Amino acid sequence: MGKDSGNPIGEFLQARRRLVRPEDQGLAPGVRRRVPGLRREEVALLAGVSTDYYVRLEQGRERNPSAQVVEALARALDLDAEAAAHLHRLAGPAPRRRRAAARRERVGTGLLRMMEAWPDTPAVVLGRCLNVLAHNDLGRALFDGHTHSDDLVRLVFLDPDARAFYPEWDRIAASTVGALRASAGTDPDDPRLVEVVGELSLKSETFRRLWARHDIRGKTGGTKLFRHPLVGDLSLEYETLTVNEAPDQQLVVYRAAPGSPSAQALALLGSLTAAPRPDGGADSRPADTASARRRGTAG
Structure with a gap:
C-alpha cells in the first residue's frame, strides 16, 4: 500500500463513491449492500452515463472523460469544490513523468x-x-x-x-x-x-x-x-x-x-x-x- 497504482482516476472514484450514502442522493438505501456507499450503477444513473462507461472509468480502461461528464460525476459523488477540481485534473492529459531521482x-x-x-x-x-x-x-x-x-x-x-x-x-x-x-x-x-x-x-x-x-x-x-x-x-x-x-x-x-x-x-x-x-x-x-x-x- 506504499503507493497508488497506475489508475488514479479509478481509485479516486471508487474511494469517493464508498463515502456517499444512497439516501443523501435521493436513492433508497436498499438491502444486501456488501460495501458502504453507492453502487457503480447508482453513480452511473446519477451522473447520466451508462453503467458500462462508468465501469470502464473505474477500471482504468477509460481515462479522459469530458468536462461535462466530470461535472456530472462530481455532483453524483457530492464532491466539494477542491475534490471536484482534483477530479478535473485527474481527467486531464497524463502529466509528464518525473525523472527517477527526487528533485532538489x-x-x-x-x-x-x-x-x-x-x-x-x-x-x-x-x-x-x-x-x-x-x-x-x-x-x-x-x-x-x-x-x-x-x-x-x-x-x-x-x-x-x-x-x-x-x-x-x-x-x-x-x-x-x-x-x-x-x-x-x-x-x-x-x-x-x-x-x-x-x-x-x-x-x-x-x-x-x-x-x-x-x-x-x-x-x-x-x-x-x-x-x-x-x-x-x-x-x-x-x-x-x-x-x-x-x-x-x-x-x-x-x-x-x-x-x-x-x-x-x-x-x-x-x-x-x-x-x-x-x-x-x-x-x-x-x-x-x-x-x-x-x-x-x-x-
Whole structure:
C-alpha cells in the first residue's frame, strides 16, 4: 500500500463513491449492500452515463472523460469544490513523468530574507510532501523538540508526542493527509511521495485509513491549536501562500491575536529560544532544516 497504482482516476472514484450514502442522493438505501456507499450503477444513473462507461472509468480502461461528464460525476459523488477540481485534473492529459531521482527543492534567497524580517511571526516553507524546507527563528521554535520537527506529516503520524503537541489531533491528522493528497496532485509517482506514503502506510494504521479515503484538503488558512512543551497552549491563526517561483512550495505564516494569552506565550517562546549573537543581541537569521542548513535547499 506504499503507493497508488497506475489508475488514479479509478481509485479516486471508487474511494469517493464508498463515502456517499444512497439516501443523501435521493436513492433508497436498499438491502444486501456488501460495501458502504453507492453502487457503480447508482453513480452511473446519477451522473447520466451508462453503467458500462462508468465501469470502464473505474477500471482504468477509460481515462479522459469530458468536462461535462466530470461535472456530472462530481455532483453524483457530492464532491466539494477542491475534490471536484482534483477530479478535473485527474481527467486531464497524463502529466509528464518525473525523472527517477527526487528533485532538489530550493528556497529562494528573497523569501528567506523576507522571513528573517519577521522576528515576531513564525513562518515556515513547506515542500511538496509537507517537509520543512526552511523557517525563521520563531518558526523553528514553534516546531522544535520533536523527533520529526522538519517533516510535518511524519511529525503528526510518527512522533510519540504528536497527540500532546496537537490537542485537536484527529482534525489535524485528517487535514494533513488531505493536504498531502492535494499537494501530490496528479503525480503519484513522485519518488519523495512514494517514500513518504510507503513509510506512513506501514507504520500508521490511521494514515493508511485516511489516505484510502482520497480526501482533498488544500492548505489555506484557519486556526490551529498547539500545546508547546515550553510555553503551553497556543491558539494561532495561519495563512498558507503559494510561492510563484516554486509552485510546489508553500509559505505558512502563523499569528496570535494581539494582546491574547497566545500572543504573550509566543513572545515568551521567542525570548526563550533566541540565539545569541556575537554582539550580544539575538540572531534572527532563518535556519533551514538539517539537510539544508544555511543553503535554503533540501535534497
